[in-house]
Amino acid sequence: MDFRTEVRAWLAGRLADTPAPDPRAWERELGKAGWIGIGWPGADGETYGNRRATLPEQVVWAEEYARSGAPARMGHIGENLLAPTLITYGTEEQKHRHLPPVARGETLWCQGYSEPGAGSDLAGIRTTATPDTTTGGYTVTGQKIWTSLALDADWCFVLARTDPGSTRHHGLSFLLVEMDQPGRIEVRPIRQLTGTSEFNEVFLDGARATEAVGGEGNGWQVAMGLLALERGVSTLAQQVGFAAELEKVVAAAVASGAAEDPVIRARIVRQWAELDTMRRHALRTLGTTGDPGAPSVAKLLWGGWHQRLGELAVEVAGEAGAVGPEPWTTRRPYELHPAQHLFLFSRADTIYGGSDEIQRNIIAERVLGLPREPR
Ligand SMILES: Cc1cc2nc3c(=O)[nH]c(=O)nc-3n(C[C@H](O)[C@H](O)[C@H](O)COP(=O)(O)OP(=O)(O)OC[C@H]3O[C@@H](n4cnc5c(N)ncnc54)[C@H](O)[C@@H]3O)c2cc1C
Structure with a gap:
């Protein structure tokens, strides 16, 4: 069976049963069937994703998915933004820890860039992070805004200032933060014109970040690499x-x-x-x-x-x-x-x-x- 036929058959069969599956369960199903991270490379013969699909195969999957009328993906930030960023800038350890749960559809991510005073002018970021010598991570304090899917996400990549004396795009780091930190992270949904709330305010008050991707102080380079992917x-x-x-x-x-x-x-x-x-x-x-x-x-x-x-x-x-x-x-x-x-x-x-x-x-x-x- 050629790749397009395989993709069509799987999507048609699956969507015939439940045309509008629960979005979170759908992510796990896609992961289980090997449809997340299909083109991710691996190291030394292993793969972080599922298939090592070629570029034309990745295009076929994307085309057939859109054509099938399948639901909008909840895991796209992890799969299409975080994962390629980790693959480019992350350590082997970071890739092994974070990519497989994304590929299984188990971990959802959100993007913590924008702040009330830093949108187009992203270098105006005021969220700060200080190294935590006991855990090897960071302690993060500040406010993010317009954070899509933050209410459902398990993890967030946060751009924060790790060098207190720095200005603009210097001294920023790309930090990984687990969302389930009661008392340290609060998510407040923003009501939209449509009556729904896809995006949120995120308040970080001494929240723990496990690590920096691309090294401390290189957050701007990593963040810009990710934005090029997004566009x-x-x-x-x-x-x-x-x-x-x-x-x-x-x-x-x-x-x-x-x-x-x-x-x-x-x-x-x-x-x-x-x-x-x-x-x-x-x-x-x-x-x-x-x-x-x-x-x-x-x-x-x-x-x-x-x-x-x-x-x-x-x-x-x-x-x-x-x-x-x-x-x-x-x-x-x-x-x-x-x-x-x-x-x-x-x-x-x-x-x-x-x-x-x-x-x-x-x-x-x-x-x-x-x-x-x-x-
Ligand atoms: C649906 C939606 C989802 C989003 N999801 C996320 C998310 O998940 N994570 C996240 O971090 N952010 C998210 N954002 C935020 C988004 O990245 C910002 O809204 C965007 O970067 C613009 O920033 P701002 O809203 O602060 O507007 P501002 O930067 O205040 O801009 C206001 C206006 O001024 C114009 N302007 C600003 N600077 C210049 C300039 N130098 N020259 C000319 N014109 C200028 C802008 O084009 C705009 O028209 C989301 C936004 C939307 C609408």
Whole structure:
């Protein structure tokens, strides 16, 4: 059986039983069946993940997963952000300790970068950490914000200042923190426009970090390496999901008659053409490293595209896109029409992982060589 057939058969068989499995149980099932970390390398013949899949196989898995309509992954931060970072910057011991539980779908991670005073300007981080000589770890104090999935996560990678006299991007460390530390870590959910709470505030008050990845004081280099992953490689899997979303909008436009409107038709064609551009960009840059502009271009392309798709979706949905099925004050989280859900959630796409303005700054300064903006 070729790889694509194997993937399709597994997903179809599994989702036929339970189309919407419990997200946490689903992670374990994926892990058990060997579908997490499929491309991770190993050392000396062993593997931290499950399969040592080739790059084309990883693309096939991502495409088929999106095509199958399987649920959004809860373990993506551990699998797609933490794991490649550990593989690049971690010690053998760190890889052996942290990668297998991620591959088994047992350990969920969250990302503790942003703070109330440090978002786009991440170097403004004020969370501090001091070495704990008894454990060999660190004691961390400060506040993180917008931490996606922090309420469910078992671990968090936290960017903190380990050199008290340092400023900006110097003296930071990339620390690993276990979340279950009552009295030392408090997670407060943030209510979103949708009525749900995917992200949170995280308060650290003498929390224990087990270790620094990439060595103490090298947090900026590690954090930036991870952000390039966040903007770049994982976008390829999105293409198929985006195509499925666009197909639904087109079907809705045809069904409602909105597709008769030449302006709507032109917008659909534009979405289609731009999606094709994104796919080509993703394929062209797949597996390349060291191109400072490629991840930023990808993020700029898909963030705005997805927002415009959300806008188109609510317009095409007509009345159903404009009003909710229940009075919105009585039901939380709100029951949203899929078009409304797409519209509201995609507002965040041009912000997280580095806003559009920041991506343009990166392209201007690091690719085009334009003068740095005054600070
Ligand atoms: C859905 C969602 C999930 C998130 N999940 C996480 C997470 O899991 N972990 C985490 O650490 N963070 C997370 N974030 C936070 C995200 O990384 C920040 O919101 C983002 O970096 C922007 O920072 P900020 O919100 O502080 O905005 P600010 O930095 O205050 O920016 C405000 C506005 O000013 C603009 N701006 C800022 N600086 C410049 C400049 N130099 N030139 C031009 N314009 C500028 C920005 O583009 C933006 O429009 C998430 C955010 C969202 C929306």
